[in-house]
Amino acid sequence: MNDENIAPAKAFLQDTYRAERLSAQELVTEDLRHIWHPATQMKECELYPPLPIVRARGAWLYTADGRRILDIISSWWCNLLGHCHPKISAALSAQAHKLEHVIFAGFTHPLAVELANRLCALLPEGLRYFNFADNGSSAVEIALKMAFQYQMQRGQSGRVRFACLTEGYHGETIGALAVGSMDLYSRLYRPLMTEQLHVTAPDCLRCPCGQKRGQCECQCLRFAKEALAEHGRELAAFIVEPLLQGAAGMRIYPERYLQGLAALCREHDVLLIADEIATGFGRTGAMFACEKAGITPDLMTLSKGMTGGYLPMSVVCTTQEIYEAFYADYGSGKAFMHSHTYAGNPLGCACALAVLDVLEQEQILERSQKMALYLTELMRHTFNEVPYVAETRQIGLICAVELCEDTQSLKAFKPELRLGRLIYQEALERGLLLRNIGDVIYFNPPLNIQKDELDFAAATAKAACEAVFGRLGLI
Numbered sequence: 001m002n003d004e005n006i007a008p009a010k011a012f013l014q015d016t017y018r019a020e021r022l023s024a025q026e027l028v029t030e031d032l033r034h035i036w037h038p039a040t041q042m043k044e045c046e047l048y049p050p051l052p053i054v055r056a057r058g059a060w061l062y063t064a065d066g067r068r069i070l071d072i073i074s075s076w077w078c079n080l081l082g083h084c085h086p087k088i089s090a091a092l093s094a095q096a097h098k099l100e101h102v103i104f105a106g107f108t109h110p111l112a113v114e115l116a117n118r119l120c121a122l123l124p125e126g127l128r129y130f131n132f133a134d135n136g137s138s139a140v141e142i143a144l145k146m147a148f149q150y151q152m153q154r155g156q157s158g159r160v161r162f163a164c165l166t167e168g169y170h171g172e173t174i175g176a177l178a179v180g181s182m183d184l185y186s187r188l189y190r191p192l193m194t195e196q197l198h199v200t201a202p203d204c205l206r207c208p209c210g211q212k213r214g215q216c217e218c219q220c221l222r223f224a225k226e227a228l229a230e231h232g233r234e235l236a237a238f239i240v241e242p243l244l245q246g247a248a249g250m251r252i253y254p255e256r257y258l259q260g261l262a263a264l265c266r267e268h269d270v271l272l273i274a275d276e277i278a279t280g281f282g283r284t285g286a287m288f289a290c291e292k293a294g295i296t297p298d299l300m301t302l303s304k305g306m307t308g309g310y311l312p313m314s315v316v317c318t319t320q321e322i323y324e325a326f327y328a329d330y331g332s333g334k335a336f337m338h339s340h341t342y343a344g345n346p347l348g349c350a351c352a353l354a355v356l357d358v359l360e361q362e363q364i365l366e367r368s369q370k371m372a373l374y375l376t377e378l379m380r381h382t383f384n385e386v387p388y389v390a391e392t393r394q395i396g397l398i399c400a401v402e403l404c405e406d407t408q409s410l411k412a413f414k415p416e417l418r419l420g421r422l423i424y425q426e427a428l429e430r431g432l433l434l435r436n437i438g439d440v441i442y443f444n445p446p447l448n449i450q451k452d453e454l455d456f457a458a459a460t461a462k463a464a465c466e467a468v469f470g471r472l473g474l475i
């Protein structure tokens with residue numbers, strides 16, 4: 001590891017922390033005494049205890065009990081260029097000795113200026129103002145509030161709702177949940193939320209219009225068309241995850257749909273918010289999914305991947321037109337009165353700039369595009385003869401395998417079986433961290449993943465599927 005960078009810092013430290021000397025078993029026991037993990041039924045931890053990780057490098061995690069695990073999901077999709085990337089670590093360390101944080105209202109700093117410039121050059125033409133926050137959900141809240149206030153300030157006081165796609169996911173805060181429509185995360189909280197317009201999403205595996213993936217005319221756009229015709233005048237904005245509904249189970253839909261939706265929004269004078277938190281920074285093979293589809297949204301949210309998974313950071317990107325609707329004399333009350341303590345944090349900016357440098361210097365996008373072709377072939381021949389595979393799908397290096405009890409009728413396995421969860425656990429025991437969403441298992445690897453690592457991931461995922469099928473008496 002880059003011990004040169006750590007060495008001077010170590011001089012200030014007395015010793016390792018007490019917990020760093022605990023065994024794996026002791027760590028788990030102490031963890032469960034105090035820690036409430038995200039999106040976890042804590043009682044399940046008796047069966048599936050959290051796994052202590054003590055270090056990481058590239059795509060690999062190292063456990064407290066001395067095993068290594070291939071992190072093929074970029075630790076919840078954010079670790080864009082592998083763990084402990086020497087260049088990002090060095091940039092972070094250098095900035096930590098210059099300026100760690102400064103209030104971002106009334107102050108600025110060189111790295112924020114540099115980052116805004118760099119983003120402006122990379123983003124689809126027209127996105128040129130940047131409002132920083134510190135996580136994805138907060139960026140979504142900003143985009144929604146900005147869209148709403150924009151409409152109010154241009155005299156469109158009837159535009160008080162948002163449209164979104166069914167199965168969409170935009171984060172966990174109340175406003176973001178209201179424009180998400182995954183029951184799992186939001187049902188209980190419905191009474192707290194405002195009522196938004198949920199439009200039937202494209203679903204290329206189970207097409208609501210009876211079409212086949214890759215052979216359609218996006219007939220499903222008619223749901224958006226009808227919704228906008230009926231409710232267009234009530235809408236401030238339409239929020240979408242461009243090309244990929246990630247949390248819905250890596251549901252991939254055509255560029256043509258996104259282009260059609262953008263045109264419909266324009267036609268009805270409804271703003272388009274592209275939530276690129278999952279798709280931004282090369283995940284779909286292009287720098288941004290919107291770029292791939294050749295559209296410029298009115299607002300774009302970015303977060304995961306932005307700092308390479310080092311620090312929480314997000315940004316809302318928008319246009320001159322929206323910016324100008326807020327630009328007025330002090331007394332007008334038109335300012336965007338929203339702030340987060342860590343907005344524009346210099347350490348986050350340092351990591352984000354290092355990420356952009358690495359993407360450029362190491363030609364990561366070009367390499368990842370080639371690797372994506374390799375992955376397509378690999379998944380095809382690995383899963384070719386595996387039973388219960390209804391579909392393998394891929395965009396960029398993100399790929400998913402959907403398992404069904406009946407691959408013809410697409411009848412799902414009984415949820416009580418928790419097939420996907422069992423495969424996740426089996427793969428983990430075999431040294432692979434993949435993740436499941438229901439019975440969809442997926443990879444979302446760092447963009448600089450190596451061939452042999454993909455080989456290992458595909459072979460292990462297959463072996464894990466077969467082991468679980470065998471245990472359940474399915475083969």
Ligand SMILES: *Cc1c(COP(=O)(O)O)cnc(C)c1O
Nearest residue numbers: 135136137169170171275277278
């Ligand atoms: C992860 C995600 C979010 C939420 O980001 P957090 O940082 O977890 O709050 C929002 N939108 C999309 C598309 C995401 O994938």
